[in-house]
Amino acid sequence: MATQVAPVPTTPAVGDNVVVETRNLSKIYRDFWGRQKVRALKPLDLSIYRGEIFGLLGPNGSGKTTTIKLLLGLLFPTTGQALVFGRDATDVAKNERLGFLPEESYLYRFLNAEETLDFYGRLFNMPSSVRRQRTAELIDMVGLNWAKRRQLREYSKGMARRIGLAQALINDPELILLDEPTSGLDPIGTREMKDLILKLKAEGKTVVMCSHLLADVQDVCDRIAILHQGELKELGRVDSLLRMRDLTQIRASGLNDEAKAEIRAVIERHHGTLNSMDNPTTTLEELFLSIVRDSEARPGRRGKFEEDAKGGKTGG
Amino acid sequence: MVRDFVIPSSYWLWLPEAVLHYLLVVALVSVAGLVFAFLIAAVRHGPMRAGDMIYRVMASVGSDLLRFSPRRVFALARLAVQESMRRRVWVALVVFGFVLLFAGWFLTPSSDPKELGNFDPGKLYINFVLTATTYLVMLLAIFLSAMSLPTDLKNRTIYTIVTKPVRTGEIVLGRILGFTVIGTVLLCVMGAASYVFVNRSLDHTHELTTADLTDLPRDPGTISAGGKEGFTSIDHNHRHHVVLDAEGNGVTDVQQGHFHRVHAVKNSAGEVESYVVGPPEEQLVARVPIYGSLRILDRSGKQGEGINIGKEWTYRKYLDGGTPMAAIWTFTGITPERFPDGKLPLEMLLRVFRTYKGKIADEKKNNRVVGILSSIELVNPEQPSMKSTAIIFTAKDQVIDKHYIPRKLERNTDKGVETVDLFDDLVTKDGRLDLVLRCLEPSQYVGVAEADVYLKSSNGSYPFNFAKGYFGIWMQMVLVVGFGVMLSTFLSGPVAILATMGILIMGFFTKDVTDLFTAVIEHNYKLVPGGGPIESFIRLVEQQNITLELPPTFGIHLAQFFDKILMSFMRAIVEVLPNFNDYSNVQFVADGFDVPIVRILQQATLGLGFVVALFVAGHVFLRMREVAK
Numbered sequence: 001m002a003t004q005v006a007p008v009p010t011t012p013a014v015g016d017n018v019v020v021e022t023r024n025l026s027k028i029y030r031d032f033w034g035r036q037k038v039r040a041l042k043p044l045d046l047s048i049y050r051g052e053i054f055g056l057l058g059p060n061g062s063g064k065t066t067t068i069k070l071l072l073g074l075l076f077p078t079t080g081q082a083l084v085f086g087r088d089a090t091d092v093a094k095n096e097r098l099g100f101l102p103e104e105s106y107l108y109r110f111l112n113a114e115e116t117l118d119f120y121g122r123l124f125n126m127p128s129s130v131r132r133q134r135t136a137e138l139i140d141m142v143g144l145n146w147a148k149r150r151q152l153r154e155y156s157k158g159m160a161r162r163i164g165l166a167q168a169l170i171n172d173p174e175l176i177l178l179d180e181p182t183s184g185l186d187p188i189g190t191r192e193m194k195d196l197i198l199k200l201k202a203e204g205k206t207v208v209m210c211s212h213l214l215a216d217v218q219d220v221c222d223r224i225a226i227l228h229q230g231e232l233k234e235l236g237r238v239d240s241l242l243r244m245r246d247l248t249q250i251r252a253s254g255l256n257d258e259a260k261a262e263i264r265a266v267i268e269r270h271h272g273t274l275n276s277m278d279n280p281t282t283t284l285e286e287l288f289l290s291i292v293r294d295s296e297a298r299p300g301r302r303g304k305f306e307e308d309a310k311g312g313k314t315g316g
Numbered sequence: 317m318v319r320d321f322v323i324p325s326s327y328w329l330w331l332p333e334a335v336l337h338y339l340l341v342v343a344l345v346s347v348a349g350l351v352f353a354f355l356i357a358a359v360r361h362g363p364m365r366a367g368d369m370i371y372r373v374m375a376s377v378g379s380d381l382l383r384f385s386p387r388r389v390f391a392l393a394r395l396a397v398q399e400s401m402r403r404r405v406w407v408a409l410v411v412f413g414f415v416l417l418f419a420g421w422f423l424t425p426s427s428d429p430k431e432l433g434n435f436d437p438g439k440l441y442i443n444f445v446l447t448a449t450t451y452l453v454m455l456l457a458i459f460l461s462a463m464s465l466p467t468d469l470k471n472r473t474i475y476t477i478v479t480k481p482v483r484t485g486e487i488v489l490g491r492i493l494g495f496t497v498i499g500t501v502l503l504c505v506m507g508a509a510s511y512v513f514v515n516r517s518l519d520h521t522h523e524l525t526t527a528d529l530t531d532l533p534r535d536p537g538t539i540s541a542g543g544k545e546g547f548t549s550i551d552h553n554h555r556h557h558v559v560l561d562a563e564g565n566g567v568t569d570v571q572q573g574h575f576h577r578v579h580a581v582k583n584s585a586g587e588v589e590s591y592v593v594g595p596p597e598e599q600l601v602a603r604v605p606i607y608g609s610l611r612i613l614d615r616s617g618k619q620g621e622g623i624n625i626g627k628e629w630t631y632r633k634y635l636d637g638g639t640p641m642a643a644i645w646t647f648t649g650i651t652p653e654r655f656p657d658g659k660l661p662l663e664m665l666l667r668v669f670r671t672y673k674g675k676i677a678d679e680k681k682n683n684r685v686v687g688i689l690s691s692i693e694l695v696n697p698e699q700p701s702m703k704s705t706a707i708i709f710t711a712k713d714q715v716i717d718k719h720y721i722p723r724k725l726e727r728n729t730d731k732g733v734e735t736v737d738l739f740d741d742l743v744t745k746d747g748r749l750d751l752v753l754r755c756l757e758p759s760q761y762v763g764v765a766e767a768d769v770y771l772k773s774s775n776g777s778y779p780f781n782f783a784k785g786y787f788g789i790w791m792q793m794v795l796v797v798g799f800g801v802m803l804s805t806f807l808s809g810p811v812a813i814l815a816t817m818g819i820l821i822m823g824f825f826t827k828d829v830t831d832l833f834t835a836v837i838e839h840n841y842k843l844v845p846g847g848g849p850i851e852s853f854i855r856l857v858e859q860q861n862i863t864l865e866l867p868p869t870f871g872i873h874l875a876q877f878f879d880k881i882l883m884s885f886m887r888a889i890v891e892v893l894p895n896f897n898d899y900s901n902v903q904f905v906a907d908g909f910d911v912p913i914v915r916i917l918q919q920a921t922l923g924l925g926f927v928v929a930l931f932v933a934g935h936v937f938l939r940m941r942e943v944a945k
Contacts (some may be wrong), residue, residue, distance in 0.1 A: 034360045072479050074944035092380070092481050100479040106472040108395070110402035122391035123480040151402075167476060 017050035019175050019206045020071060024080035027066050040066040042230045043080060048208055048223075050174075053201050055221035055238075056210035062227040064210035065103065068179050071208075072100055084175070096124070099173035103180040105160035109153035113144055113163050116152065117170055124171045138166040158189050165196070176200060178209040182216045194220050247275070317665070317907040319607075319767030327917045334918075338925050345892060345929075350374075353940075377936055380483040388486045389493065392477075396494020400460055405498060408456050412506050415448055416513045423517075436573040437552070438599045441517055442785075442906040445510035450789050450902070453503060457793045458816045460495050461800025466809035469943065478943050485935035488801055492931060495797045500790060507786040511779065518599055522548035522555065522568075524578060524591040529560070548576075548593060564588045573716070573908070574599035602781035602910040603663070605770035608645035608751065612764075615639045625669050625761055632667055632765045637688065638758030645751045645769050646697060650743045654773065660721035660738065661772040662692075662751070667763030668713040687712040688760045694725065695750040696742045703727065703752075704736060711755070711762050776910035784916060785905035791923045792899045796820060798930035805937040823896035833887035836879050841865070848879025894926055 027041040041063040048054045056064045069075040070082050073090040082089035085097060107116055114135055121131035139148050142162035152160060161184070168176060181197070182190040197220045200207055211217050217224060218238060226234040234241065255263075260277060267274045324330035350370065357366035423440055465487075468474040477487065529546035544560045548568065556568030556576060564580025574596040580588040612633055614620025617640040622633020635641045652658070668688050687710035696702040704725040709717060727736045736742060743749045751769065755762040799819050804812040822829050835844035836851075846852050846862035854875055855862060866872045899919050904911045 069944045072475075074475060074478065075942050090376070092478075092483055093383075095479055095481040098479065100476070102472070102475050104472070106475045108399070108473055110399060111395075115398070119391055119395055120476070120480060122394075123388050123477065123482050125385055125387050164476075171480075 018047050019050050019085060020046070020048035020054075020208065021083045022046045022067075022071075022080065023083070025067075025070060025077050025082050026079045027063075027070060027075060028078045040230055041070070042232075044232055046225060046232070046235070048206065050206050051201065051204055052222040053197060053207045053209070053220055055217040055224040056208065056227065057212065057214065057217055057224055058210075058227035059212055061229070063230040064212075064227055065179055066230075067227070068177055068208070068210055072098075072177065096171070097174045099168035099171065099176045101161075101164050101168040101176070101178045101181060103183060105152070105155075105157070105164050107152050107160065107164060107167065110151055112151050113139055113148040113166075116163060117166055120167045120170045126171075134170060134172075138169060141169075142166045157184050158186065161185060161189070165193075173205070175206045175208070178207065180211055180213075181209055182211065182213055190216060317767055317903055317909050319765070323912055323915050324918065325914070327914045327921075330914075330918065331921065334921065341892060342929060373936070373940055377485075377939055380485055380935070380939070381932075384483065384486060384489075388482055389490045392482070392487060392490025393494035393497065396464065396491050397497055399464070400495065400498045405456065405460065405502070408452055408502060409505055412448070412452055412509065415452075416445070416509060419444060419448075419513075420517055438514075438518055438573050438908070439906045441514045442600075442782075443902065445514055446785055446789065446902040446905065449503070449506045449510060449786070450792065450900075453499060453506070453789060453793050454796055454820060456502070457495065457499055457796040458800055458813055458820070460498065461491070461797040462804050462812035462816050463809045464491055464495070465801065465804040465938075466807070466812060470809075472944075474943055483935075484805075484938035485931065488805065488934035488938060489931050491801045492794075492798055492927065492934075495801070496794055499793045499797065503786055503790055503793065507783065511782055515600070518552075519595060520552045521595060522551050522576065522593045524548050524558065524593050526588070526591075529558075532559070560591075564591065568593070570598075570715070570718075572599075600778045601908045602776035602778045602905075603770075603772050603908055604774045604776050604910045605663070605767075606647060606649065606773050607767060607770050608647040610764070610766040610769075611644050611646075613640065613642045613644065615641050617642075622764070623761065625763075632763040632768075634667075634669055634761040634763045635753070635755045637755035637760040637762070641754070643753045643764045643769075644695075645753075645766075647749045647751065647771060648747055650739070650747045650749045650771075652739045658723040658738075662719040662721055662769070663772050664711070664717045664719075664753075664769045665714065666690075666711045666717065666768055668711055669761040669763060671759045671761070687715075688762060689756040690762055691754050691756055692719070693752045693754075694721065694738065694742050695752055696744060697748045697750045698744050702736070702741055704738075704742065705733070706754075708756070781905055781910055784911040785901045787916060788899050788901035788911075788919065791919050792896050794923055795823075795894055795896070795899070795926055798927045802930040802934035802937070805934045806941060819893055820896065822890055823894055826890060826893075826895040826897065829890055830887065833883040833890065836883040837887065839876070847876065848883050850875040850879050850882075894922070899923065 022044050024043045024045060025041065026039075026043045028036050029038040029040055031037050044063075044067065056067060058064050066075065070077055071084055071089050073092070076090065084094045087094045108119075111119065117135040117138060118131055121134060126134065139145055142165060144159060144162055144166075147155065147159060152163065155163065165181075168178075178197070182193050185193060194216060197207055197209065201222075209217070209221070221238050223235070223237050224241065225232055264274055264277070354366055354370050357369050360366075361369065423437075423444060465474075468477075474487075478484075524546070528548070529544040532543040532545050543562055543566070544564075546558055548556045548558060552572075554571045556571050558566055558568045558576075558578055560566035560578060560580070564578075564582070566578050568576045568578065575598060576596060577594040578591055579594070581590045581592055583589045612620055612622040612635070614622075615636060620641075622641075622643070623636055624630060625634045633643075635643055650660075655661075670688070689708060690711040691706035691708050693706050694704040705728055707719065707721075709719065711717065721738065723738045725736050725738060725742070726733050727741075753762070753764065753769065796816060800812060800816045803815045807815060832844045834840070836848040841847075841863065846855065847866075851866065851872070852862075854860070854866065854872070860866060899922075901911045901915070
């Protein structure tokens with residue numbers, strides 16, 4: 001399928017509130033002697049606006065995580081500058097309004113969930129009453145009430161990821177950076193994460209997420225940047241980038257064979273090419289989620305497909 | 317007690333000069349550090365960018381220091397405490413408990429009372445518990461402090477901290493505080509256990525029955541009139557000689573650093589039924605000494621150096637017996653108000669060196685080691701002819717000899733013996749008094765050092781003194797924690813452990829290490845033979861003796877030149893590092909001397925200075941490094 005590059009909007013998505021800006025930002029990893037080892041990021045110019053969900057895409061080693069780390073001040077740029085809320089990325093004060101969910105669970109395994117959130121809350125100088133309330137809300141939000149007194153070393157990956165998300169939101173940040181947020185999650189966890197990201201956007205927050213799972217990014221992101229080998233290859237709105245302008249898609253139901261033949265003739269008459277006419281397929285994720293929902297609603301019952309087969313009905 | 321250090325007479329007089337010295341050293345080290353950092357950055361990025369980088373880092377460090385949050389520091393300290401507890405740091409207490417449980421089996425050197433001689437168990441036990449605590453706590457402090465940050469960096473748990481509004485200085489300070497709290501709690505528990513252990517181990521009494529006693533000759537007017545003498549039972553590998561008055565009360569002699577009071581239990585008829593020997597006294601004490609300044613007269617009676625009898629350690633000088641050699645201590649502040657009971661409580665801890673052994677008259681009488689005849693005279697420093705008659709005593713090796721000099725003394729004149737008053741005649745108007753010590757037996761020697769003779773002004777509180785001993789260990793622990801955390805901001809865990817251990821070892825052996833560096837710099841083979849590392853390596857390869865000069869070739873000169881540069885650099889570092897012996901109060905407590913409050917204040921001030929410098933250094937180093945790799 002051919003794709004056309006949609007024109008990048010000349011006006012910002014929401015006013016001129018630039019939350020994150022990079023100017024000629026690059027990163028070269030060097031060895032102890034100062035010799036170049038890896039050129040992780042080539043000069044990058046990027047702006048991320050308030051209230052949008054921005055996706056950083058690319059295969060492994062494309063520079064996504066390096067970019068996130070530069071924005072967080074975990075790495076120092078080789079050239080250029082990264083600005084967050086108008087401040088240099090190495091300025092610690094910007095972290096007051098920022099939340100970060102790392103790729104893995106980089107939390108203290110000897111603390112339990114309550115202690116973890118209490119600790120991070122203290123780092124924001126939260127008064128104890130506010131901290132307690134916020135801890136309870138977040139644990140409830142991520143569904144870990146039943147395990148809040150267990151040390152994190154006993155948590156599964158999904159549970160650890162959820163508490164990681166809670167700590168990223170402890171200060172009700174304006175900007176949230178998510179590094180591979182759906183990596184390692186099951187489909188239900190992935191769906192919940194995506195719903196949460198959309199909820200954050202609805203609250204007016206800005207979300208920057210980097211991922212190599214394209215389907216997940218497609219579902220939630222407003223704008224994306226595609227990186228490859230440290231270089232920015234594409235930047236724009238998701239819907240614009242993915243629209244195939246030279247193809248027309250028609251969905252209809254209740255068509256018999258006669259109607260289908262007529263449609264073929266119309267296309268031919270207008271010198272069009274019928275690429276395909278068949279029944280569309282749902283996504284595996286939708287199928288999986290519907291089966292799980294159905295199973296929760298009706299435990300012990302077999303799935304619709306098997307029931308249909310027993311009843312002599314064909315599938316689809 | 318070996319007293320090879322100086323304690324200032326007043327903390328407030330010492331403080332301004334110390335602060336000035338501290339600021340000067342901090343300024344020099346900071347400038348040196350900045351220059352070094354600039355050079356490194358200039359090589360990698362060019363001078364302009366290097367200057368910009370240095371400026372930015374310094375500006376951010378400065379602004380960070382002004383925006384510290386005590387709440388965040390407390391949160392990070394609390395995390396360090398939780399981490400330590402959940403890593404089972406309390407196992408150290410279990411280890412210490414086992415050590416104390418079985419220590420008693422090994423601490424008594426001999427069961428033969430005659431071989432024990434002048435053994436002081438109080439000193440041994442206190443030394444043991446304080447030293448065991450020191451080793452255990454230092455090891456714990458090193459591992460906790462040096463591994464914490466590198467573990468965070470390796471596990472990347474630090475990502476979730478530095479992406480919060482946390483200054484790197486808060487991370488450093490939080491860890492220092494947290495590990496200090498853990499160490500303090502452990503030290504308190506160990507200190508309490510040690511105190512109970514020492515007290516219970518040393519507590520004992522003896523039996524004394526009528527059958528153990530013989531009557532003393534009845535000399536009217538003396539304390540022995542109607543009295544008895546004898547020996548107590550053997551307990552804790554020793555026994556005491558006891559002299560009782562006619563009422564059956566008295567005191568034992570001093571054995572193993574203590575004595576007992578004895579009193580008689582009488583029946584209704586007034587006859588002695590039994591004797592009760594009280595608990596040991598003066599075993600666990602905290603003497604508050606008044607030291608004098610020492611000068612020595614040589615064999616010709618002129619100011620001299622004393623004799624070196626062949627010992628490498630030249631802390632003590634020896635007086636040749638039977639000659640005019642003398643040691644003179646000049647005491648100041650001797651006033652009747654200071655000694656209200658009119659007596660001078662004199663204590664001497666001398667060394668005795670005998671050129672011939674074997675039995676001398678009264679050598680060993682009934683298990684008492686008699687010693688070497690010596691004398692002391694009290695002299696007016698302004699009028700040397702105004703002096704008391706010699707007080708003869710026997711100097712015993714490493715035994716505290718106690719004398720209560722009465723106010724009224726005798727003086728030999730041409731007209732015979734006359735009475736002199738200690739304070740009116742022998743002490744000068746400004747309160748000075750000379751005490752002259754001589755060894756009387758020819759071919760025997762008495763060893764003296766300035767701190768070996770003192771006047772005991774009072775006894776301090778032993779429990780408080782014990783706590784002061786632990787304060788010294790606590791200060792050492794705080795320094796180790798500070799160094800461990802600071803070094804771990806830029807070194808990996810194992811390397812930080814080694815570096816911290818190196819600083820600790822250099823701190824305990826500062827004098828030896830400094831002598832080594834000085835010997836190389838000044839090419840002084842008498843001080844430490846063998847040269848520096850490069851020269852030593854050459855000697856090793858060529859199998860050359862360390863005491864001989866190497867041939868003066870160009871290569872040898874070059875090697876010695878580089879050794880001098882390296883050793884100069886190392887000596888500069890050692891000058892800046894703390895001398896851990898300065899923070900040790902173990903010898904005070906073990907030898908039964910009160911730790912002066914001035915010393916405690918001095919230690920606290922110096923320690924605080926080091927911790928502040930280490931915190932700032934750690935803040936800068938962590939600020940300058942990339943957290944992610």
